Each structure stands twice: as structure tokens, then as C-alpha cells.
Amino acid sequence: MPNRPVLDFWYELASPYACLSALRIEKLAEEAGVDLRWRPLLLGPIFAAQGWNSSPFVLYPAKGRYMWRDTARRARRQGINFVKPEEFPQNSVTATRLALAGREEGWTPVFSKALFRAQFGEGRNIADEAVLSEALKEAGRDPGATLPLARSEEVRGRLKAETEYAKSLGIFGAPFFITGDGEPFWGDDRLEEALEWATQGC
Amino acid sequence: MPNRPVLDFWYELASPYACLSALRIEKLAEEAGVDLRWRPLLLGPIFAAQGWNSSPFVLYPAKGRYMWRDTARRARRQGINFVKPEEFPQNSVTATRLALAGREEGWTPVFSKALFRAQFGEGRNIADEAVLSEALKEAGRDPGATLPLARSEEVRGRLKAETEYAKSLGIFGAPFFITGDGEPFWGDDRLEEALEWATQGC
Numbered sequence: 001m002p003n004r005p006v007l008d009f010w011y012e013l014a015s016p017y018a019c020l021s022a023l024r025i026e027k028l029a030e031e032a033g034v035d036l037r038w039r040p041l042l043l044g045p046i047f048a049a050q051g052w053n054s055s056p057f058v059l060y061p062a063k064g065r066y067m068w069r070d071t072a073r074r075a076r077r078q079g080i081n082f083v084k085p086e087e088f089p090q091n092s093v094t095a096t097r098l099a100l101a102g103r104e105e106g107w108t109p110v111f112s113k114a115l116f117r118a119q120f121g122e123g124r125n126i127a128d129e130a131v132l133s134e135a136l137k138e139a140g141r142d143p144g145a146t147l148p149l150a151r152s153e154e155v156r157g158r159l160k161a162e163t164e165y166a167k168s169l170g171i172f173g174a175p176f177f178i179t180g181d182g183e184p185f186w187g188d189d190r191l192e193e194a195l196e197w198a199t200q201g202c
Numbered sequence: 203m204p205n206r207p208v209l210d211f212w213y214e215l216a217s218p219y220a221c222l223s224a225l226r227i228e229k230l231a232e233e234a235g236v237d238l239r240w241r242p243l244l245l246g247p248i249f250a251a252q253g254w255n256s257s258p259f260v261l262y263p264a265k266g267r268y269m270w271r272d273t274a275r276r277a278r279r280q281g282i283n284f285v286k287p288e289e290f291p292q293n294s295v296t297a298t299r300l301a302l303a304g305r306e307e308g309w310t311p312v313f314s315k316a317l318f319r320a321q322f323g324e325g326r327n328i329a330d331e332a333v334l335s336e337a338l339k340e341a342g343r344d345p346g347a348t349l350p351l352a353r354s355e356e357v358r359g360r361l362k363a364e365t366e367y368a369k370s371l372g373i374f375g376a377p378f379f380i381t382g383d384g385e386p387f388w389g390d391d392r393l394e395e396a397l398e399w400a401t402q403g404c
Contacts, residue, residue, distance in 0.1 A: 050261075050262050050264075060252050060374060062252075062372045062373070062374040063375075065372060066372060066374070066386060066388055069386065070387075070388070070392075073395075170264045170267060170268060171264070172262060172264040172265050172268070173265075184268060184271065186268055186272070187391075189389075189391045189392075190272075190391075193275075
């Protein structure tokens, strides 16, 4: 059997556009016959390296106002509920460590989608242990046994390495898609194009 | 006869993504039954107001490298030639003043498209008088009589006012589309959506 094409889906759990992609990517990938690799990363260190101490949507208010309008429009088309959470951007460090910890066992996608829905569907804060616990339960995990993974040296080290690797690939925002042959696509609006490239090439 | 819907097309003559839109917008607007208003502006003062002394594609190299790859892909799909000009971003002040001066007489679109093709199709510099003259000729204008308009106080004042107005509308990049009812769309990838909104609303 020939190998199926692969697409790396790099996402930051505090990113509104990554949320839009996360909630639709599986169906599209399935239809295209593409295997997904969910790769959570932190944009904070990447933004910091280019001199930003917060999200560009906070640093550049006109861009931020436009983004909330644009994401609301896109969510409406997608048929999903979308709100601006009270806190933005949220601290996604613990959430991202847990998402990374789930990759081998395969619960990263369900856990990540639960957090995106809590944050941008209900306006809740993904730094809250209650929100993290509910998402873990939704992913079939025992919160008591799983939450401590976020403090493990191994997981912390892996997240640092993943984020450094992302930087070395030229990733500067999220969502970011990279095909098996290395073609980069940035933004929720490039998802269809990325899947097309993954299956057909240029 | 009912009024046809209108779309304002705000563009910066040094912007690669604005070039992609400029070279395809007329056909799409015609098909949608939408009247276009070509509104040249300068992004320099808008970027400066948010602390940038150049294009974000220069200030943030990873973003810049991605942009040239992304625009090349999009241009290929669009069937047009697209190169990275030796100088980027180019000084578009004179070109933009002239483009603005042509609005009443209606030669702004042809002149602007000629400059976009010279710059991103052939890699030439739109600050060069020879390039400006050729574009004016293509638009049916006499360069000797028209070039001095770029130094007129009236045209300079109008461009300043237009750029301030754009800022007040929340415009922070180009291309930027605004429908008759004020809905904003940023980016070449939002052109189709903007036209759809212009004709049908939300």
C-alpha cells in the first residue's frame, strides 16, 4: 500500500485562527486522504525573538479589531460559535505541554479541540485547572494522573525543542501547515491549498 | 435603475499582494456586477505610526521569505509572471501621487496596473521617471504634462488626506477592501469574500 501524504499542523492553543483550523481540519484531511500530525507549539518565544512581548493583535490594535471581526465572519460560515474571550492572549504554556504529552497516546487532537472550544466558543481560560481537567476528561484521560505531566522536565524540554525546531523551519505565526515535501502554508485561509499541495504537489 | 454595489479597493503601489489583487480584481468585479473605486494610499505613514520604519516583510525576515514564496505560488495559479524586484520595498510616493491625480479622469487603474507589472513582473523600479513615463503613456497620458502633478501642493495634500482617512477607517495593510456598508476585508485572499459581501451582504 502506498504511503498516504502527510501534513504537519502547527498550532498555538491561544490563537483564534488556529482554533478555526483545528475545528475543521480533520474532516478536510480525511476527504483529501491526508494524514495529519498535530504539532502544538508556543508562539510566545517566537514573537519574543522578533521583539514582540505580546500578540500582534494586542500590539497593533487596528489589526486586532479587524481580526475579531474576520474570525467571527469565518466562524459563522463554518457554523461554529465564536466569542472573544475576556483574556487575550491566554497563557497557553501548561495547556501546550499537556497537548504535547498526548502525542504518543494519540489524545492531542481531542484535548486541543476541547480547549479551543472552551476558549473561543465559551470564553473560558485555558490556564484554569478546571478547564484543563475537563478537556483531559473529554480526551479520556484522568486529570489527576495527567496534569502533573505539565511539570515534568521531559515534557518541558520537548516543548522547548519543538518550538526551536518550528523557528528553524521559518514558522512565525499560527496556524502553519507544512507538507511532506516541506512546502509552508501560513494561516487558516491556506488550509485547503496546503491539503491540495500535500496530495498533488505544486 | 438600481444602484450597483460598490467596493473600495485600497492599495499601496509597492505591495506584492496588492499587485496580485490589482491584476485580477476588474474581471471578478465585472462578473459580480460590482463597481470598483481604486484608492491608492501610502502604507509608509501607517506603518510608521505603529513603529515600523520599513515593510514588515523586511523587518521580520521569516515572514518576508514566506511572502515571496506565497506570492509566487499565487501568481502561478493566476497565470502571471512574478519576480522579487531588486529593491523592496520601493519608494512609491511619486507613483501614488500620480495614481491619485488620475482618479477624476479615470486613468488610475491602467496606470497602476502598468506600475505593478513593471515592478513585480519585470523587477523594475517604480520610482524611476522612465518607468513612470511608460506607465503614463500606457494610460494615454502625456508624461511631460502629467509628471509635474506629483509635485503639486494640491495632489500632495490630497494624498496625505486619503492616507489619514484610510487610517481612520482602521486600514493597517494592503490590499484592503471596504464594501458600501463599511465591511472591511484585508488581503488578496479576501477579495472574493469582499465581492460576495458587496453583492449579498453578510
